[in-house]
Amino acid sequence: MISMAAALDHIFICTAASAPAAEKLRRVGFTEGSPNRHPGQGTACRRFFFHNAMIELIWVENAAEAQSEQTRGTRLWERWLGAGRGASPFGIILRPDSLSQTGCPFPSWVYQPKTMSGFSIRIAAGTGIEEPMWCYMEGGRPYADAPADRRQPMDHPGGFRRITGVRLVCPALPEASLTKAMARAKVIDLETGAEPLLELQFDGGEQGGRSDFRPDLPLVIRF
Numbered sequence: 345m346i347s348m349a350a351a352l353d354h355i356f357i358c359t360a361a362s363a364p365a366a367e368k369l370r371r372v373g374f375t376e377g378s379p380n381r382h383p384g385q386g387t388a389c390r391r392f393f394f395h396n397a398m399i400e401l402i403w404v405e406n407a408a409e410a411q412s413e414q415t416r417g418t419r420l421w422e423r424w425l426g427a428g429r430g431a432s433p434f435g436i437i438l439r440p441d442s443l444s445q446t447g448c449p450f451p452s453w454v455y456q457p458k459t460m461s462g463f464s465i466r467i468a469a470g471t472g473i474e475e476p477m478w479c480y481m482e483g484g485r486p487y488a489d490a491p492a493d494r495r496q497p498m499d500h501p502g503g504f505r506r507i508t509g510v511r512l513v514c515p516a517l518p519e520a521s522l523t524k525a526m527a528r529a530k531v532i533d534l535e536t537g538a539e540p541l542l543e544l545q546f547d548g549g550e551q552g553g554r555s556d557f558r559p560d561l562p563l564v565i566r567f
Contacts, residue, residue, distance in 0.1 A: 354398035363401035373502020384459025386410030439484025509545030
């Protein structure tokens with residue numbers, strides 16, 4: 345059963361090494377936060393933070409680590425290698441919508457790599473590689489609530505503050521898929537299409553703007 349109380353924590357998009365497409369985000373008025381590396385997982389990322397959520401551009405920088413016994417179950421290697429060619433390049437990570445909410449809202453398993461001390465996330469079980477990687481962070485909180493010494497830059501020249509809508513385009517999925525269930529629960533909007541695409545709405549689309557980052561990134565933003 346999907347809980348409608350779950351909130352968006354962050355979204356990742358598999359991209360080319362070093363995420364050159366991040367420069368296009370900067371040009372439309374995004375402020376970049378600190379990059380990150382995932383020890384033992386073989387991946388690295390560039391990040392953009394907003395008051396309620398974050399966008400992560402992720403790539404594999406160590407193929408052996410990404411295919412290791414520790415990381416294999418995440419299928420990050422297959423997702424990155426096959427991005428746009430049968431594999432969804434997206435990950436959608438949720439968190440509790442309130443301090444009172446507990447428990448992952450979908451069947452999952454715990455990913456707690458030994459090489460990443462203190463890190464733990466629940467990964468949805470039984471999802472297809474053609475749909476996003478769904479995860480849940482029980483300790484996730486709005487980024488605007490982070491302590492001052494851990495707060496990332498959230499003042500964007502383009503005026504972006506909050507992600508207020510997520511629309512996913514992907515191949516036709518079975519009715520029993522988790523992604524279909526998330527659409528029925530109004531966590532995302534879902535549309536069938538040949539090419540994977542993510543459309544993010546910022547601040548209710550109040551500025552009336554639109555930017556399309558294809559072909560560099562399967563992303564459209566409305567603001």
